[in-house]
Amino acid sequence: MEMPSETAYPAHWEADVVLRDGGTARIRPMTPADAGRLVSFYEHVSDESKYYRFFAPYPRLSDKDVHRFTHHDYVDRVGLAMTVGGEIIATVRYDRVGADGRAASGAAADEAEVAFLVQDTHQGRGVASALLEHIAAVARERGIRRFAAEVLPQNGKMIKVFMDAGFTQRRSFEDGAVRLTLDLEPTERSLAVQRGREQRAEARSVQRLLAPGAVAVVGAGREVGGVGRSVLRNLLAGGYRGRMYAVNAAFPPGTTEIDGVPAARAVAELPGPVDLAVVAVPAERVPEVVTDCGEHGVQGLVVLSAGYAESGAEGRARQRDLVRRARTYGMRIIGPNAFGIVNTADGVRLNASLAPTPPARGRIGLFTQSGAIGIALLSGLHRRGAGLSSFISAGNRADVSGNDFLQYGFEDPDTDVVLMYLESIGNPRKFTRLARRTAAAKPVVVVKGARHSGSMPQGHAVPVTRIPDATVSALLRQAGVLRADTVTELVDAGLLLAGQPLPAGPRVAIVGNSESLGLLTYDACLTEGLRPLPPSDLTTSATAEDYRAGLAAALHDPECDAVVVTAIPRVGTESPTAGGALAAALREAAAASPAKPVAVVYVEIGGLAEALSAAAGTAPAPPRAPAGPSEAPGDAASHVAAGDRAPHAGPPPEPAPVPKEPRIPAYPAAERAARALSVAAEYARWRREAAEPGRVPEYDDIDAAAAGALVARVLAGPGAPQGTALADADCRALLGHYGIRVLGTRPAPDADEAVRAAREVGYPVALKTTAPHLRHRADLGGVRLGLGDEAQLRAAYRDLTAALGAPAELRPVVQAMAPRGVDTVVRATLDPAAGAVLSFGLAGAPSELLGDLGHRLIPTTDREAAELIRSIRTAPLLFGWRGADPVDTQALTELLLRVSRLVDDHPEIVSLTLDPVVVATGGLTVLDAHTRLAPPPALDDLGPRRLPEY
Numbered sequence: 001m002e003m004p005s006e007t008a009y010p011a012h013w014e015a016d017v018v019l020r021d022g023g024t025a026r027i028r029p030m031t032p033a034d035a036g037r038l039v040s041f042y043e044h045v046s047d048e049s050k051y052y053r054f055f056a057p058y059p060r061l062s063d064k065d066v067h068r069f070t071h072h073d074y075v076d077r078v079g080l081a082m083t084v085g086g087e088i089i090a091t092v093r094y095d096r097v098g099a100d101g102r103a104a105s106g107a108a109a110d111e112a113e114v115a116f117l118v119q120d121t122h123q124g125r126g127v128a129s130a131l132l133e134h135i136a137a138v139a140r141e142r143g144i145r146r147f148a149a150e151v152l153p154q155n156g157k158m159i160k161v162f163m164d165a166g167f168t169q170r171r172s173f174e175d176g177a178v179r180l181t182l183d184l185e186p187t188e189r190s191l192a193v194q195r196g197r198e199q200r201a202e203a204r205s206v207q208r209l210l211a212p213g214a215v216a217v218v219g220a221g222r223e224v225g226g227v228g229r230s231v232l233r234n235l236l237a238g239g240y241r242g243r244m245y246a247v248n249a250a251f252p253p254g255t256t257e258i259d260g261v262p263a264a265r266a267v268a269e270l271p272g273p274v275d276l277a278v279v280a281v282p283a284e285r286v287p288e289v290v291t292d293c294g295e296h297g298v299q300g301l302v303v304l305s306a307g308y309a310e311s312g313a314e315g316r317a318r319q320r321d322l323v324r325r326a327r328t329y330g331m332r333i334i335g336p337n338a339f340g341i342v343n344t345a346d347g348v349r350l351n352a353s354l355a356p357t358p359p360a361r362g363r364i365g366l367f368t369q370s371g372a373i374g375i376a377l378l379s380g381l382h383r384r385g386a387g388l389s390s391f392i393s394a395g396n397r398a399d400v401s402g403n404d405f406l407q408y409g410f411e412d413p414d415t416d417v418v419l420m421y422l423e424s425i426g427n428p429r430k431f432t433r434l435a436r437r438t439a440a441a442k443p444v445v446v447v448k449g450a451r452h453s454g455s456m457p458q459g460h461a462v463p464v465t466r467i468p469d470a471t472v473s474a475l476l477r478q479a480g481v482l483r484a485d486t487v488t489e490l491v492d493a494g495l496l497l498a499g500q501p502l503p504a505g506p507r508v509a510i511v512g513n514s515e516s517l518g519l520l521t522y523d524a525c526l527t528e529g530l531r532p533l534p535p536s537d538l539t540t541s542a543t544a545e546d547y548r549a550g551l552a553a554a555l556h557d558p559e560c561d562a563v564v565v566t567a568i569p570r571v572g573t574e575s576p577t578a579g580g581a582l583a584a585a586l587r588e589a590a591a592a593s594p595a596k597p598v599a600v601v602y603v604e605i606g607g608l609a610e611a612l613s614a615a616a617g618t619a620p621a622p623p624r625a626p627a628g629p630s631e632a633p634g635d636a637a638s639h640v641a642a643g644d645r646a647p648h649a650g651p652p653p654e655p656a657p658v659p660k661e662p663r664i665p666a667y668p669a670a671e672r673a674a675r676a677l678s679v680a681a682e683y684a685r686w687r688r689e690a691a692e693p694g695r696v697p698e699y700d701d702i703d704a705a706a707a708g709a710l711v712a713r714v715l716a717g718p719g720a721p722q723g724t725a726l727a728d729a730d731c732r733a734l735l736g737h738y739g740i741r742v743l744g745t746r747p748a749p750d751a752d753e754a755v756r757a758a759r760e761v762g763y764p765v766a767l768k769t770t771a772p773h774l775r776h777r778a779d780l781g782g783v784r785l786g787l788g789d790e791a792q793l794r795a796a797y798r799d800l801t802a803a804l805g806a807p808a809e810l811r812p813v814v815q816a817m818a819p820r821g822v823d824t825v826v827r828a829t830l831d832p833a834a835g836a837v838l839s840f841g842l843a844g845a846p847s848e849l850l851g852d853l854g855h856r857l858i859p860t861t862d863r864e865a866a867e868l869i870r871s872i873r874t875a876p877l878l879f880g881w882r883g884a885d886p887v888d889t890q891a892l893t894e895l896l897l898r899v900s901r902l903v904d905d906h907p908e909i910v911s912l913t914l915d916p917v918v919v920a921t922g923g924l925t926v927l928d929a930h931t932r933l934a935p936p937p938a939l940d941d942l943g944p945r946r947l948p949e950y
Contacts, residue, residue, distance in 0.1 A: 007074040013138055015946035016327045020126030020197070022205035023299065023330040024947065025089065027134050030079035032070050034088065037081075039066060041088040046120045052155040053117045055177070069093065075142050076105045080135055082127055084330045085294065090118040092131040094139055094147065110145040116158060126197060128161045133194060133944035136167075136184045145184055150177040166190030195433075198945045199407050205332050206400065206408035209300040210343040210390055212275035213242045215352060216267055216298070218289050219280035219305075220246040220258060227304055228280035230354055231340065232259060238342075238351030238358040245270050247277075249285075267292045275299045278340070278352050283307030283318060286336075287325060294329025301326055302352055303335035309396050310337055323398050327947070334400045339371030339393030345414060353393065362387020364498050365415040367405040369394050370449070373421045373487060380491045384665070385613025386498065389414040399947070401426060406434040406444070416442055417498045419490055423449040426948055428472060428834040432479040432857065439480030440690055443497045443683050446481050447490045448472070471837060474855035474871070478864065480686045482679050492665070492672050493679040495613075499663035500597035502684040505561040508677060509554040510535040512566030512601075513542040521564050521601055521670040528678035533560065540568070548585035555593035562597045562681070564673055569605055583611030586664055597680060599673040600666040609666035694863025697897060699739055704905050707737040711908050714933055723910065723934030731931045738902045740895065740914075742926045745770075745813035751797045755790050757814035764788045764817045767796050769810040782810075786817060818927060821920035822877055822887050826896060828858065828903040828912040830936065836903050838868065838896060843916040846874045860900040865893045878919065887919040895924060907936035 014028040030038075042050075042061050050058045061069070069091070072079050079093035094112040098104030114135060118127050139147065151158050159178060162169065166189035167182040215235065219228035228248070235244055236259060246263040247270070255263050264270050267277065267289070277293045279286060283305050293301065308319040319336065326333050334341060340353025344361040351358040354371075355378055364381070366388055368374040374393040381388065389412060392405055402422055409418040418438060425431050425448075435444050448469070473483055484490040508530050512518050518535030525532035536554065538546050547565065554563045565586060582605065590598050602608050667673040710733060714726060726734065732742045746757030748767065758765045768783040782804060784796040797812070804810055823843035830836050836858035841847035854871035856864050869875060869889055880886040895917065903909050911932040918925045 010074050010138075013080070013134070015134060015944070016949075017130045017134075017945050018198075018201040018205050018332075018947065019130065020124075020201055020204070022201065022208045022332070023084075023125070024205070024327045024332060025127070025130075025330060026083045026327065027080055027131065028083070029074060030070050030072060030081050030091070030093075034070050034081060035066050037083075037086075037088045038070060038091070041091070041119060042117075044119055044121075045117060049117065049120055049123075052152055052158065053115060055150075055152060076103070076109075078135070078138055078142070080131060080138070082131060084122075084328075086328060088119075089122045090116065090127045090131060092116045092128075092135045094135060094144070096142075096144060097148070110143060112139055112144045112147055114147045114149050116161075123157065126201065128158065129165070129197060130945060132161060132165055136182075137944045140184050147180075147182045147184060149180045149182075150174075151180065152176075153178055164193065166193035194945060199410065199434075199437075201945075202404050202407040203411045205300075206392075206404050207412075209276060209302070209332065209334060209400070210341060210350065210392075210408075211345070211348050212299070212350070214245070214272060214274050215240065215242060215276045215278065215350070216245040216247050216270060216274045216293075217278045217280065217352075218247040218267065218293075220248055220261075220263075222248070222251065222255075222258060226280075227354065228278075229258075230356075231278050231280060231304070231352060232261060234351045234353060234356060234358070236261070237356070239349040240351070241347055241349050242275075243272065245274065267296045267298065270296070273297055276302065276352070278302045278304065279335075280304045283315075283336075286322060290322065290325045290329075290331075294326070294331060298329075298331060300331050301333045301335070302338055302341055303333055303395075304338055304340065304354070305335075306337045308336045309398070319396060319398050326399070332399055334392060335395040336398060337371070338395035339368075339374045341393070342388065342391035344388055344390070353391070357382065359391065360385075360387035362389060362498065363414060363416040364388050364494050365405070365409045365412065365418045366391045366420075367394065367402055367418070368392075368421040369397050369402075369423045370421060371395065373449075376487055377419070377421065377491065380487070381494075384491065384495055385610050385663070386491070386495050397424075397426075401948075403427065403431055403434055406431070406438050409444075410434070410438040410441065417494050418442065418444045419494045420444070420446045421449065421487065421490065422446060425472070426833075428475065428831075429857075432475050432481070432834075435476065435481045436479040436690075439683075439686070443493075444481050445484055445490055445493050445497070445679065446476065447484045447487055470851060470853070471839075471855045472834075475834065475837070475857055477686075478856055480683070480690060482683055484679070488672070489675055489679075492667060492676040495663075495665035496597060496599060496676040496680055497683070499613075499665055500599070500680070501595040501662075502687070503561040503597050503677070503681050504684070506531045506681050507559060507561040508532045508674075509557060509560040509563045510566065511538065511547070511550040511554050511563060512536075512568075513538045513540050513547075514566055514568045514603075517566040517568060517601065517603065517670065521566055521674065524670040524674035525564070525677070527671075528674045530674060530678055530681065535566075544581040544585040547582055548589045551586055551589040551598065552593050555589065555596050555598070560596065562599070562677055564599050564601060564670075564677070566601045566670070567605055567608070568603045579605045579608035580611045583608055583664075586612065587662075590662060590664060597677065598664050599677055600664055601670045601673045602666055602668065612664040612666050689863070689867075692863065694861030696859050696861055696901070699898065699901070701739045702898075702901065703737045707734055707902070707906060710734050710737070711906050711933060715908060715935070723932060726931040726933060731929050734931060735902070735926075735929055738898050740898050740902070740926060740929075742914075742929045743815060743818060745815045748797070748812045748814045749807050751794050754793055754797055754812065754814050758787070758790070758793055761814065761816040765793065766815045766817055767793060767800065767812060768815065769800070769804065769812050771809060771811050815927065818918045818925035819920040819923070821918045821924070823916040823918055824878075824892070825913070825915040826899055826917055827853075827914075828899055828909070830903070830907065830910045836907070838865075838900050838903070840868050840896060841872050842874045842877065846872075858900045859904045860897065862893065862897060865896040865900070868896060869893065885921045888922055888924060889919070891924045892917075892919050895926075908933050910934045910936070 010029055016024055016026055018024055076096040081088045082090040094114045096104055096109050096112045098109045116128050162180045170181045172179045217228050217232045220232045221229045232246055244261045246258040246261045247267055249265050251265050257263050277298045279289055279301055281289055286305055307315055309316040342353055343350040371393050402420055409415050438444050484493055508525050510518050510521050515537045522532045522535055538550050554560055748754035748757055764786050766785050787793045787796055801807055825841055825843045825847055827839040837855050838858050838860050839853050839855050841853040846852045852872050852874050854868045856868050878887050878889055913930045914926050916927050
C-alpha cells in the first residue's frame with residue numbers, strides 16, 4: 001500500500017463505533033488505496049448533498065480531487081472514512097490553516113478547516129456526530145485547537161451537528177454562508193453530549209437484539225435434539241411474536257419448513273429480512289454464516305458456538321476475526337460460547353436461549369458471562385416465583401458486555417433491578433460511571449467471579465487492571481453498586497429490591513411465632529449492621545389474623561424502617577392451605593400500611609414462598625407449544641403467526657409496562673433475609689447521599705501553572721519519558737504548589753553533622769534512614785524518635801549504624817519531631833483502566849498487613865473525602881476511641897482534597913505517596929513524600945466513543 005512519507009499510518013485512530021440506531025461502523029484514516037471506494041461513495045451521494053459540501057454543482061470527482069482526498073500527511077491534512085461492509089458511507093477531513101486562512105503547518109497554526117460528507121441513506125444515524133468526535137480528537141493530538149467550518153444556511157442538519165456538539169463556539173454570517181468556529185478543548189457540556197449519545201446508541205444496540213422483528217436460527221437440524229433445534233423449539237414454546245426461520249446448509253434440497261417454521265439452506269435464501277440470527281454451527285463454519293448474515297442485512301448475532309478464546313491461542317484468533325467480520329457489516333454480537341437471550345415483554349416473548357422453560361414476566365434484568373451460572377440464576381429465580389424483564393448470557397463477551405447491558409437497563413421501563421454476574425470488567429472506569437448513573441435510578445447488584453484467583457476465564461479478552469479486587473469493590477461501592485458474594489445472595493437481594501420499597505433506615509422489627517427463630521433473626525440483623533428491635537413473639541398458636549395484626553402494627557411503628565416476619569408451622573397443623581392463608585394475611589397488612597420493606601423467614605411451611613411471590617392480578621404465563629415430536633406443524637405455524645406481525649416490520653410495538661405489584665420475598669434462613677435487607681439499606685443510604693454529592697472546593701494558594709512547569713521540566717530530562725521518581729526537593733516543591741507542606745529533613749552523613757542539624761531544627765528530633773530498602777521499616781530500628789539532647793542523638797547514631805550498616809548505605813537524616821497523633825498514609829495511583837484512585841488508611845500494619853485501605857476515584861468531592869476517612873475499619877482511632885481525643889479530621893479531609901486536585905490537574909503524576917501523615921488533635925504533619933512522573937496513559941473512558949478492540 002502506498003503511504004505518505006511524512007508520517008506513518010496512525011493505526012490508533014481506527015475505531016468501531018455504535019451509531020444512533022444501534023448499528024456499528026468503522027472509522028479509520030483515509031489512504032491512497034481508498035481511491036476506488038471514494039469514487040463509488042461519491043456516486044451514491046445526492047446532488048443536493050454534493051452542493052451543500054462544495055457550494056456548487058459538483059457531479060463527479062476529478063482525478064486531482066481523488067488524489068487530494070486520499071493522500072494525507074496525517075498531521076496538517078487528515079481525512080477519516082466511516083465504512084460499513086467495507087464500503088465508505090461518510091468522510092470528514094481537516095486542513096490546517098494559518099491566520100490568513102491559507103494552508104499552513106507548524107505549531108503556530110492551531111486552526112483547521114473541517115468538512116463532512118455523508119451518504120444520504122445513512123443520514124440521521126448520528127454519523128456526522130461520531131465523525132466530529134473522532135476528527136476533533138485527532139486534531140487535538142496534532143496541536144490543533146480550533147475548527148472552522150463554512151456551511152450553507154440551507155444545510156440545517158450540518159449546522160445542528162456543530163451546534164449540538166457542546167464545544168465552545170462562535171457563529172457568523174459571511175459571503176452567504178454560516179461560519180462556525182469551534183474550540184476543541186473538551187467542555188463539561190461536550191463530554192455530557194458525547195456520553196448521552198453513547199448511552200442512547202449502546203442502549204439501542206442491545207434493545208434491537210432483544211426485540212427483533214424476525215429471528216433466524218442458523219444450525220437448526222432436522223432431527224430433534226441439538227443446540228440449534230433446541231433454540232428453535234424454545235422460541236416456539238415461548239410464544240415469540242415475530243417471524244422465525246430455520247437455516248441449515250445440510251437441509252436436503254426442497255426443504256421448506258421445520259416444526260412449521262419456514263426453512264432454508266442459507267440466510268440469503270430466506271424470503272424476508274432478518275433482524276437477529278442465532279448461530280449454532282461448528283466454529284469453523286461460523287465465518288461463512290457471519291458473511292451470509294451481513295450480506296442479508298442481519299442486525300445482530302447470538303453466537304452459541306464454542307471453540308473460541310476459551311480454547312486457547314487459535315480460538316482467540318478466531319474470536320478476533322469473528323468480531324471484526326461482524327462489525328464490518330454493522331452487526332453486534334452476543335457471545336461466542338453464549339447461552340442465549342430472553343425478553344419476556346408481552347409484545348416480544350423471545351426465548352432465544354437454551355433454557356427450555358422461559359422465565360415469567362417480571363421486573364428484573366439479568367446479565368451473566370457464564371452459561372452455567374445463568375442456568376443456576378434462572379432456576380433460582382424460577383423456584384422463588386420471580387420474573388425477569390430480560391436476560392443475556394454473553395459467554396466470552398467478545399462484543400456486547402455488561403457495560404452495554406447497563407446502558408440498556410438504565411433506559412428500559414420494564415426493568416426495576418439490574419442483576420449481574422461478572423467474571424471480568426474490561427473497562428472499570430466506564431463501568432463505574434455507567435453503574436453510578438443507573439444506580440441513581442434503580443439498584444445494580446453484582447457478583448464478581450474470579451476475585452482471588454488472579455486470572456479470568458480464557459475467553460474474556462479484556463485489558464488487565466493492576467488494581468486489586470478490594471480496590472475495585474470500593475470503587476463499585478462509591479458508584480452505588482451492591483456487591484453480593486454468591487449467586488444465592490444475588491437472587492435474595494434481587495427479590496427484595498424488585499418487590500419491596502427501600503427502607504428509610506437500618507431499624508428492623510421482628511414479628512413471628514417462634515421466640516428462638518426471632519432471636520436468630522435478631523442476631524443475623526446485628527451481624528449485617530442493621531439495628532433490630534426486640535422480637536415480638538406472637539406465640540406458636542398465632543393464626544393468620546394474628547400475623548396480619550402484628551405486621552400491621554410493626555409497619556405503623558415510626559421507630560421501624562423494615563419488618564422481618566418469622567414463621568414456623570403450628571404444632572399439629574399440616575393444612576396444605578396454611579401457607580396460602582398466611583401469605584394472604586401478610587400481603588393484606590403490607591398493602592394497607594406505610595410503605596416499608598417486608599421479608600419473611602419461614603421453616604417448613606409448604607407453599608408459603610410461592611404464595612407470597614404470586615402478585616395478585618399477574619398476567620398468565622405465555623402459551624406453550626407442545627414439547628414432543630408429535631407437535632403438528634400447522635399448529636406451530638399458527639402459533640408463530642399469532643402476533644399478527646408483518647414478515648419484517650422492525651422492532652415489535654412498545655408493550656404495556658409490567659405492573660409494579662409488591663411481592664414479599666421469603667427466605668429459608670434468617671441470615672439470608674438479614675443480608676438482603678442489609679443490601680437494601682445500604683442502597684437506600686447511597687441514594688440519599690448521592691442526591692447531595694458534595695463539591696470539589698477551590699483553594700486560593702494553589703499554583704497549578706508552576707506545578708505544571710515543574711512536571712514538564714522533569715519529564716523533559718534524559719530518560720524521563722519512560723517515567724522517573726522525583727528528587728526529594730522537587731517532590732516537596734511540587735506538593736508545595738498545592739499547599740501541601742512536607743516537614744523538611746537535614747542530611748546527617750556523620751554524628752557531628754547530625755548534631756549540627758539538630759541544633760538548627762531544635763530538639764527533640766527524629767533520626768531515620770532514607771535508604772530505599774529501609775524506608776518505613778521501623779521494625780528494623782531505622783527510625784529513632786524523641787531524641788531530646790545531643791547525648792541521646794549521638795547514642796542513637798552509634799546504635800543505628802552498628803545495627804544496620806555504614807552511614808553511606810543508610811543515608812541518615814535528622815528531622816524535627818511532629819506533634820503526637822495518629823500515623824496515616826495517603827496514596828494516589830493512576831491505572832489505565834480505572835483512572836486515578838485516591839487511597840487512605842492508617843500507616844504501618846493496618847494498611848500493609850491487613851489491607852485496611854479506603855479508595856475513591858479522583859476527582860474526589862468533600863463529601864467523598866470525608867466518607868473515605870470513615871470507610872476504613874480502624875477509623876475509630878481517629879474519632880476518639882476509648883476516650884482518646886479525636887484528631888483533626890477536617891485538616892485530613894483538606895489534605896485528601898488537595899492531593900485529589902493535584903493528581904487530577906496533572907495526570908503525569910502516576911503515583912504519589914504521603915507516608916506517614918501524622919494527624920494530631922490540631923492540624924497534621926506530612927513527614928515523607930514520594931512521587932513518580934510519567935507520560936499519562938491513555939484512559940479508555942476519556943476519548944471519543946469507541947467499542948473495545950479485540
